[in-house]
Amino acid sequence: MPAEIRKARASDVDDLAAIEKAVFPGDRLSRRSFRQFIERETAEMLVAESEGRVAGYAVVLFRKGSGVARLYSIAVGPFFGRLGIGRLLLVAAEEAAFEHDRLLLRLEVREDNDRAIRVYEQAGYRKLGREPDYYEDGATALRYEKTLRGDTPTATKVPFYQQTCEFTCGPCCLMMAMANFDIGFVPDPVMEIRLWREATTVFMMSGPGGCEPFGLAVAGYESGLAAEIFVSFYGALFLQSVRSEDKRRVMELAQVDFRRRAELYGIPVNYRPFGIDDIRQALAEGKLVVVLISGFLMFGKKVPHWVLAIGDDGDHILIHDPWVEDERQETILDAANIPVPYDIFMNMAQFGRDGLRAAITLGKR
Numbered sequence: 001m002p003a004e005i006r007k008a009r010a011s012d013v014d015d016l017a018a019i020e021k022a023v024f025p026g027d028r029l030s031r032r033s034f035r036q037f038i039e040r041e042t043a044e045m046l047v048a049e050s051e052g053r054v055a056g057y058a059v060v061l062f063r064k065g066s067g068v069a070r071l072y073s074i075a076v077g078p079f080f081g082r083l084g085i086g087r088l089l090l091v092a093a094e095e096a097a098f099e100h101d102r103l104l105l106r107l108e109v110r111e112d113n114d115r116a117i118r119v120y121e122q123a124g125y126r127k128l129g130r131e132p133d134y135y136e137d138g139a140t141a142l143r144y145e146k147t148l149r150g151d152t153p154t155a156t157k158v159p160f161y162q163q164t165c166e167f168t169c170g171p172c173c174l175m176m177a178m179a180n181f182d183i184g185f186v187p188d189p190v191m192e193i194r195l196w197r198e199a200t201t202v203f204m205m206s207g208p209g210g211c212e213p214f215g216l217a218v219a220g221y222e223s224g225l226a227a228e229i230f231v232s233f234y235g236a237l238f239l240q241s242v243r244s245e246d247k248r249r250v251m252e253l254a255q256v257d258f259r260r261r262a263e264l265y266g267i268p269v270n271y272r273p274f275g276i277d278d279i280r281q282a283l284a285e286g287k288l289v290v291v292l293i294s295g296f297l298m299f300g301k302k303v304p305h306w307v308l309a310i311g312d313d314g315d316h317i318l319i320h321d322p323w324v325e326d327e328r329q330e331t332i333l334d335a336a337n338i339p340v341p342y343d344i345f346m347n348m349a350q351f352g353r354d355g356l357r358a359a360i361t362l363g364k365r
Contacts, residue, residue: 002050002055002080002083002084002085002088003048003049003050003055003056003080003083003085003088004048004049004050005046005047005048005049005088005089005092006046006047006049007044007045007046007047008034008037008038008045008046008047008057009038010035010038012034012038012047012054012057013031013034013035013038014031015047015053015054016029016031016034016047016054016057017029017030017031017034018077019054019056019057019075019076019077020034020075022077022078023075023076023077023078024075025137026135026136026137027135027136029059029073037059037072042061042062042063043059043060043061043062043072044059044060044062044093044096044097044100045057045058045059046058046059046060046089046092046093046096048076048080048085048088048089050080050083050085053077054077055076055077055079055080055083055085056074056075056076056077056080056085056086056089057073057074057075057089058071058073058074058089058090058092058093059071059072059073059074060072060093060096060097060100060105062097062100062102067101067102067103067104067340067341067344067347067348068102068103068104068105068106069096069097069100069102069104069105069106070105070106070107071090071093071105071106071107074086074089074090074093074107076089086116086119087119087123090119090120090123091123093105094146094148095150097148098148098149098150099150101341101343101344102148102344103147103148103338103339103340103341103344104145104146104147104148105145105146105148106128106143106144106145106146107120107125107143107144107145108131108134108141108142108143108144109141109142109144110135110139110140110141110142111130111139111140111141111142112139117142120144121144123146124146125144125145125146126144126145126146126334127142127143127144128143128144128145129142129143130142130143131143147334147338149338149339150339156310156311156318156320156336156337157180158176158180158288158308158310158311158320159176159179159180159187160176160320160322160332160335160336160337161175161176161179161187161192161322162322162323162324162332162335163192163322163323163324164189164192165192165193165196167196167200167210168192168193168195168196168322169211169305169306169307169322169323170196170199170210170211170215170216170290170306171191171192171193171195171196171199171211171216171219172187172192172306172322173216173290173306173307173308173320173322174195174199174216174219174220174223174225174290174362175187175191175192175195176288176308176310176320176322177220177225177288177290177308177362178220178223178224178225180288181224181225181362181363181364182224195219195223196211198215198218198219198222199211199215199216199218199219200215200254201215201237201238201251201254201255210238210304211306212237212238212255212258212358213229213230213231213237213292213358213359213360214229214231214255214258214259214261214262215254215255215258216290216306216360217229217258217262217267217360218258218261218262218265218267220290220360220362221262221265221267221365224365225362225363225364225365226362226363226364226365227267227360227361227362228267228268228269228270228360228361229262229267229268229269229270229358229359229360230270230272230273230274230278230357230358230359230360230361231269231270231271231356231357231358232271232272232273232274232355232356232357232358233271233354233356234271236248236251236252236255236256237255237356237358238251238304273355273357274349274357274359275346276317276342276345276346278359279291279309279312279317279345279359280312280317282309282361283309283310283311283312283317284312285363286363286364287361287362287363288308288309288310288361288362288363289308289309289359289360289361289362290306290307290308290309290359290360290362291306291307291308291309291319291349291358291359292304292305292306292349292350292351292356292357292358292359293305293306293307293348293349293350293351294348294350294351294352295323296348304351304352305321305323306322307319307320307321307322308320308321308322310337311337313339315339315341315342316339316340316341316342316345317339317340317342317345318337318338318339318340319337319338319340319345320335320336320337320338321335321336321338322335323335
């Protein structure tokens with residue numbers, strides 16, 4: 001190993017400031033900033049030590065209540081270049097973020113820093129966008145992101161299916177469950193749209209509607225699965241932002257129909273917020289769980305979104321997210337079998353001002 005990675009100490013500040021001065025012509029961290037990062041509860045200050053000398057550092061920041069960490073700064077001293085110390089620090093930063101229950105690690109890098117960009121892309125980071133005039137000298141920054149997995153394997157027996165339409169996350173979760181419990185079932189776009197038509201609340205001039213828990217449970221039952229519903233709110237759902245009285249009426253009637261059919265089929269309904277133990281118990285029984293989340297932590301948009309909970313490793317709920325953001329250079333590997341720490345899972349598994357929680361457990365019938 002070219003260096004040992006450890007947490008920074010107050011006695012490292014002189015060495016850290018010297019590295020900063022030697023590496024960066026501008027946008028430098030001050031000695032005071034280094035001291036604050038070493039003491040700060042929401043930061044991890046890591047140093048690489050080689051033969052008793054501080055060879056480099058990495059600063060990782062954590063926002064409370066978020067599933068995202070930020071690699072704020074990383075640098076290797078001029079006498080320690082090309083030894084692989086930068087890559088060691090990057091791996092250590094990722095491990096620190098994962099140990100702090102973060103799902104994603106994000107960073108900024110100068111657009112003209114070809115060597116660093118190559119390191120990040122080889123390490124699996126995907127480009128998110130550009131920030132013009134980001135640095136003191138007016139240089140543009142590129143924003144990158146990586147989904148963190150720790151030691152969680154990417155392999156899973158639950159098939160993954162990527163949604164082909166923006167509004168079919170729920171039906172795609174259903175198809176993944178159907179393929180899991182019936183090896184002869186093969187998901188395809190035709191079935192994706194069929195299940196959406198069977199489970200959606202409304203289809204009007206304003207565009208395709210989304211799916212609510214009763215519609216998904218009924219569609220799952222009619223496709224041969226056993227279903228059970230958890231919902232924290234009694235009555236019609238997703239109407240808070242609907243201003244058209246005609247649209248509200250159609251959505252309400254569609255949901256009344258789903259509730260009547262759920263009762264006819266004998267689908268159990270729990271009118272209460274589900275807890276992490278409900279999800280873990282269902283998974284322990286061999287079931288899968290379609291869970292409503294806010295898309296904000298996953299992809300930065302406050303929209304209702306359905307994901308499929310497929311496993312539990314004792315610290316994380318493992319999920320398949322059918323939405324793969326091609327525009328952000330995501331692949332199926334970024335969206336399949338994602339480990340989400342329990343507290344972050346419960347934080348994102350709610351939607352709207354009222355904190356609606358909804359889930360459907362699915363199994364063999």
